[in-house]
Amino acid sequence: MHVEVAAALPAATPAPAGDLDARAKRVAEQAARHADAVDREGRFPAEAVAALKAERLFGIQVPRSLGGEGASMSEIAELCAVLGRACSAAAMVFAMHHIKLASLVTHGLDSAWHCTLMERIAAEQMLIASSTTEAGIGGDLRNSLCAVEVEGDTFRLTKEASVISYGAQADLILATARRHKEAATSDQVLVALLADQITLERTSVWDTLGMRGTCSDGFLLKAEGLPVAQVLQKPFAEIAAQSMLAASHLLWGSVWFGISSYAVDRARAFVQAEARKKPGQVPPGALRLAEAANELQAMKSTVVAGLARYEAAKGDPDALSAIGFSIMLNNVKTTVSVQAVDIVQRALSVVGIMGYKNGTPFSLGRQLRDVLSAPLMINNDRILSNTANLLLVQKGSGKLLSA
Numbered sequence: 001m002h003v004e005v006a007a008a009l010p011a012a013t014p015a016p017a018g019d020l021d022a023r024a025k026r027v028a029e030q031a032a033r034h035a036d037a038v039d040r041e042g043r044f045p046a047e048a049v050a051a052l053k054a055e056r057l058f059g060i061q062v063p064r065s066l067g068g069e070g071a072s073m074s075e076i077a078e079l080c081a082v083l084g085r086a087c088s089a090a091a092m093v094f095a096m097h098h099i100k101l102a103s104l105v106t107h108g109l110d111s112a113w114h115c116t117l118m119e120r121i122a123a124e125q126m127l128i129a130s131s132t133t134e135a136g137i138g139g140d141l142r143n144s145l146c147a148v149e150v151e152g153d154t155f156r157l158t159k160e161a162s163v164i165s166y167g168a169q170a171d172l173i174l175a176t177a178r179r180h181k182e183a184a185t186s187d188q189v190l191v192a193l194l195a196d197q198i199t200l201e202r203t204s205v206w207d208t209l210g211m212r213g214t215c216s217d218g219f220l221l222k223a224e225g226l227p228v229a230q231v232l233q234k235p236f237a238e239i240a241a242q243s244m245l246a247a248s249h250l251l252w253g254s255v256w257f258g259i260s261s262y263a264v265d266r267a268r269a270f271v272q273a274e275a276r277k278k279p280g281q282v283p284p285g286a287l288r289l290a291e292a293a294n295e296l297q298a299m300k301s302t303v304v305a306g307l308a309r310y311e312a313a314k315g316d317p318d319a320l321s322a323i324g325f326s327i328m329l330n331n332v333k334t335t336v337s338v339q340a341v342d343i344v345q346r347a348l349s350v351v352g353i354m355g356y357k358n359g360t361p362f363s364l365g366r367q368l369r370d371v372l373s374a375p376l377m378i379n380n381d382r383i384l385s386n387t388a389n390l391l392l393v394q395k396g397s398g399k400l401l402s403a
């Protein structure tokens, strides 16, 4: 089946009123209102996603020349943190969409097919999902078993995709696969698949401890007779190193910062209320709060420094592919994912039973369950072992203000 990427694009719609922060805050209000129901029912955060589309926040990273707003990674990270305070699942959907879009924006500009796709993403606010995880490979992003099978100018692909967040709701899936049937498992490409071009047969249901609203079910993904132009020609190894690694670790980290900062705010409000009850006395939880605030600041510094390094390296493939840059990004992920869990736990110990109970102004159960996914989402051990390999050949500079 051939499907044209776009026959006619809708006329450009102007961005809604207010700056990006104002638009994200309006989405966050919607997301917060439904966050408990999304978690309890393990359902897609449909209200938040509708609000993201209404605020046209799915297209902001697309270059202005293609109908977007040319938003930077730092601007998107800020929005991830705002949403993370309201609903972790909605924030993660937003982050994952922009991680995928970063690969298109960084590596798709020399492909007419992918440029038209980006115009559609901005115009129609299409939602992008990711399929890297595969049965038999697990979270090993840099290997695939499934392969693109080319026949003439079309291809077919069958993938046992064991986790695709919001796969059933996405308009587009970017999937990794081997370049061809004889290719090595590490010789991968990234393929753009429109929802109406593929079949998805559900193979597992996402009934999890936390992040329940990402609806990350397993699917047997099948595509047939699609134009070869939909395969990004650049090796996935370069896409991973130059855009996906940075976008994943920095935007995930920003979501986790949002969750953690919400927890610390709850703990601060609790301690302040205690202090008002007994003037002149420092409540016992204040010391734990100080520790949590201390760690939150360290977490923020790590994410912000990573964003600054990324913005400085952006557009320079050598800098983005440098060993030191990869190690820095790996360290951001492994550090902040552990800090996020620790901070929410500390906040919970400050508010005590009021945080452990659901339905109080200080409840932190949902945030704790959600944030426990952070060290597992590409397992920290897997990332650390990658860093260990890189360290075997890295030359350290020992400088404070540069790599």
Ligand SMILES: Cc1cc2nc3c(=O)[nH]c(=O)nc-3n(C[C@H](O)[C@H](O)[C@H](O)COP(=O)(O)OP(=O)(O)OC[C@H]3O[C@@H](n4cnc5c(N)ncnc54)[C@H](O)[C@@H]3O)c2cc1C
Pocket (backbone or CB within 6 Å): 092, 096, 129, 130, 131, 132, 133, 134, 137, 138, 139, 140, 163, 164, 165, 166, 211, 214, 216, 373, 376, 377, 378, 379, 381, 382, 385, 386
């Ligand atoms: C909320 C959420 C959303 C997700 N959404 C998506 C999505 O949209 N698309 C997608 O493709 N995937 C998604 N994933 C999956 C994710 O990206 C990882 O693939 C997955 O979390 C890894 O699962 P795993 O622990 O079974 O696999 P593995 O990474 O294979 O790890 C299994 C075990 O092996 C150990 N291990 C593996 N390799 C090493 C190593 N080299 N050194 C030491 N120990 C090692 C780990 O410690 C771990 O205990 C999502 C995950 C989460 C939590």
